Amino acid sequence: MRFSNCLRIFYLYHFYVKNFQYLCTLKMKADMGLELTEQEQIRRDKLAEFTEMGINAYPAELYEVNVTSKDILEKYPQDNSLFQDVSIAGRIMHQRVMGAVSFYELQDSVGKIQIYAKRDELCPGEDKSLYNKVYKRLDIGDIIGVKGFVFTTQTGEISIHVKEFKLLCKSLRPLPIVKTKDDKVYDAFQDPEQRYRQRYVDLIVNPHVKETFIKRTLLVNTMRDFLNKKSYLEVETPILQPLYGGAAARPFKTYHNKLDMTLYLRIANELYLKRLIVGGFDGVYEFSKDFRNEGMSRFHNPEFTQMELYVAYKDYYWMMNLVEEMVGEIAVALHGTTKVQVGDNIIDFKPPWKRYTMYEAIEHFTGTDISGMDEEEMSRFAKSIGVEVDSSMGRGKLIDEIFGEACESHLIQPTFIYDYPVETSPLAKAHRSIPGLTERFEAVCNGKEICNAYSELNDPIDQRARLEDQLELGKRGDNESMVVDEDFLRALEFGMPPTAGLGIGIDRLSMIMTNSASIQDVLFFPQMKPEPKKIVAPDEDFLQIGIEKAWIPVLRKLHINTLQELKEQNPNQLLNQLGGMRKKLKLDVDTVTLEKIENWISKIE
């Protein structure tokens, strides 16, 4: 008994000491808060006030939620007896205070709902401070939990009548204010730089952004289900690779200390998945984050996601069928139909898709049959349609460039292009009947490649020759060519069954399926250059040359953040400025003198 009393005293003591320390911290921050904007400072002051009133702005215990905004808005109109005892939590997005009554909009993970609170109900007694000092002074962005019942207001909006509320998190930064009326959005938060750098803000204020990412996940889940239903095995292969291969791209290079070796971040996982087919799996796939050290654009991010699939005893025709079926299913899962609006076009993913050989496509769009041309004729033709040609380009590269220039951007509806030249397809099996071509196809949609697939090359001797040809190309100045992966060749020499392989760009497909113009819109955190950071010297630097602590934030306010910057000041001017700031901020410090300032400056190295 005595022991437990001691414990209680100890805990009480502990609580007060901690709270006191916290208050001190808050006040201190408030004092040195000269770098904060006015609105941020006001929010911190409010936080300190709340704390002083005994309100914990960051409570630890869970808050029971028994309903979502969406549930209420969907089901309440059908049955007004529902939701008479709800508990819900969310972020305050909008406040309309009418004196003793207030309407807030609360945003939870699936939507928004209006909440209604009345002073005399929240504060039945004489003391109205819970409403006047706390509820009314909550800010946009604060997260609260409320309990009450659902009703319809006089103007017909389904709302929650608040009987009690609890602050769950005080927000210290003002959110962008986006207003909506009749589906028209005012002051939309759409500066791309801020949206991508601070995606959390983007997600809070732009509900359609959340939709995009939910669709992306649904896309991935649908694809995974589709593949699992066919009993293919989802696997994981190395991201850190001693040799990079499986695509033509420049890699990111890194270093392992203990092994004392260079490693590369994978540009593709193709060669590892094929080793697994050699090992005896009939179907393997991986959603693979790949990394390519190249230029960025609205279609390219340094890291991106591909799904690669390899299935034994199949060929590329079979794989075409799988792709159109799978992507068709994805469209239906996301949109309820195979027709998807993308920009100004409606794209229909309903199988079967159009199929052209590469030569057919070029002939279709240019009117010229290039299949019989030699390298020189082809080079002339390429130049004539505006392709930049250089000496490192072989025949295959030329065909590829001609296709890119003349055809790709015109292919809006999903179309398979197949039978690619052997020179640019070092991992694809030679065509069963046409020399110089490979059994490879790409699906092009909305003018962009969305996937790439082959009947995989499983002839180890041909494979070695092709990889060596790539090295030869490398010597001609084509820096994308690959390194020979001896272990991969060794695996092929044990024998890989005939296999169909596929790589499908998840980001590109997401762009199309969500009607997004930029890859940055389907990546939560697209790569950005770092934000420029101000260099701010620590307090000690200033203290060391004899500056009183109170003046340090003032100097920072004047944008004097380092001793070097201080040294460059005109002492007379600084004297005036410091005097001015002292008055303006009503600082409780002795005035500075010119002598003192000169003394500071003289001590700087």
Added chain:
RNA sequence: GUCUUCGUAGCUCAGUCGGUAGAGCAAUUGACUCUUAAUCAAUGGGUCCGGGGUUCGAAUCCCCGCGAGGACACCA
């Protein structure tokens, strides 16, 4: 990498010919017991991205950076 557009208050933006930096929302204070882009009144808030230059005077004109968007190049 090249070309091009942009960078002003917490947010969205205006700023004329180079002459005291503005609006709406947000914030603060006050009024308001069913509002909804709530309303009404008052108030505060600025490194005009950074650094140079021209000028009596620069948010504005010129140069050099930084960051972002777009196009091209690159990327099968």
